[in-house]
Amino acid sequence: MLKRTRIMLQTKLLLIEYATVNGKDKNHWKLAAIRSIKNLLLQIDFNVEVIPDTNSDRLQNLLCSLKGESLTKEEKILVEELIIFS
DSSP states (O other), rough: OOOHHHHHHHHHHHHHHHHHHHSOHHHHHHHHHHHHHHHHHHHTTTSSSOTTTTOHHHHHHHHHHHHHHHOOOOHHHHOOOOOOHO
Protein backbone atom coordinates (compact mmCIF):
# COMPACT_ATOMS: atom_id res chain seq x y z
CA MET A 1 0.00 0.00 0.00
CA LEU A 2 2.77 2.45 0.90
CA LYS A 3 4.68 1.68 -2.28
CA ARG A 4 1.53 2.26 -4.28
CA THR A 5 1.04 5.69 -2.65
CA ARG A 6 4.61 6.69 -3.51
CA ILE A 7 4.27 5.50 -7.09
CA MET A 8 0.88 7.17 -7.45
CA LEU A 9 2.17 10.56 -6.25
CA GLN A 10 5.29 10.34 -8.39
CA THR A 11 3.24 9.32 -11.43
CA LYS A 12 0.77 12.15 -10.94
CA LEU A 13 3.63 14.61 -10.60
CA LEU A 14 5.31 13.25 -13.72
CA LEU A 15 2.07 13.57 -15.72
CA ILE A 16 1.58 17.15 -14.53
CA GLU A 17 5.19 17.93 -15.44
CA TYR A 18 4.77 16.37 -18.89
CA ALA A 19 1.59 18.36 -19.54
CA THR A 20 3.30 21.55 -18.37
CA VAL A 21 6.42 21.07 -20.49
CA ASN A 22 4.42 20.13 -23.58
CA GLY A 23 1.68 22.72 -23.15
CA LYS A 24 1.49 25.78 -25.35
CA ASP A 25 2.39 28.01 -22.39
CA LYS A 26 5.48 26.94 -20.50
CA ASN A 27 4.63 27.88 -16.93
CA HIS A 28 8.06 28.44 -15.40
CA TRP A 29 6.58 28.95 -11.94
CA LYS A 30 4.88 25.58 -12.21
CA LEU A 31 8.06 23.84 -13.36
CA ALA A 32 9.93 25.34 -10.39
CA ALA A 33 7.17 24.15 -8.04
CA ILE A 34 7.30 20.67 -9.60
CA ARG A 35 11.06 20.46 -9.00
CA SER A 36 10.60 21.61 -5.42
CA ILE A 37 7.81 19.12 -4.65
CA LYS A 38 9.79 16.31 -6.34
CA ASN A 39 12.76 17.05 -4.08
CA LEU A 40 10.55 17.13 -0.99
CA LEU A 41 8.92 13.81 -1.91
CA LEU A 42 12.39 12.26 -2.22
CA GLN A 43 12.98 13.08 1.46
CA ILE A 44 10.00 11.03 2.62
CA ASP A 45 10.61 7.59 4.06
CA PHE A 46 7.53 5.90 2.64
CA ASN A 47 8.07 2.87 4.89
CA VAL A 48 7.62 4.99 8.02
CA GLU A 49 5.58 8.04 7.05
CA VAL A 50 1.85 7.90 6.40
CA ILE A 51 1.30 9.91 3.23
CA PRO A 52 -1.98 11.83 3.09
CA ASP A 53 -2.64 11.34 -0.62
CA THR A 54 -6.32 12.34 -0.45
CA ASN A 55 -6.08 15.41 1.78
CA SER A 56 -4.24 18.40 0.38
CA ASP A 57 -4.03 20.24 3.71
CA ARG A 58 -2.33 17.30 5.40
CA LEU A 59 0.01 16.76 2.44
CA GLN A 60 0.87 20.46 2.45
CA ASN A 61 1.62 20.27 6.19
CA LEU A 62 3.91 17.27 5.66
CA LEU A 63 5.78 18.95 2.80
CA CYS A 64 6.00 22.20 4.78
CA SER A 65 7.55 20.27 7.66
CA LEU A 66 10.09 18.68 5.34
CA LYS A 67 10.89 22.01 3.71
CA GLY A 68 11.33 23.76 7.05
CA GLU A 69 9.27 26.73 5.91
CA SER A 70 5.92 27.52 4.35
CA LEU A 71 5.19 26.29 0.87
CA THR A 72 5.02 28.93 -1.81
CA LYS A 73 1.70 29.82 -3.39
CA GLU A 74 2.74 27.87 -6.49
CA GLU A 75 3.70 24.79 -4.46
CA LYS A 76 0.32 24.88 -2.68
CA ILE A 77 -1.47 25.07 -6.02
CA LEU A 78 0.54 22.10 -7.25
CA VAL A 79 -0.30 20.04 -4.15
CA GLU A 80 -3.99 20.78 -4.75
CA GLU A 81 -3.55 19.63 -8.33
CA LEU A 82 -1.80 16.45 -7.20
CA ILE A 83 -4.72 15.56 -4.96
CA ILE A 84 -7.50 16.26 -7.49
CA PHE A 85 -5.63 15.08 -10.61
CA SER A 86 -7.27 11.97 -11.94
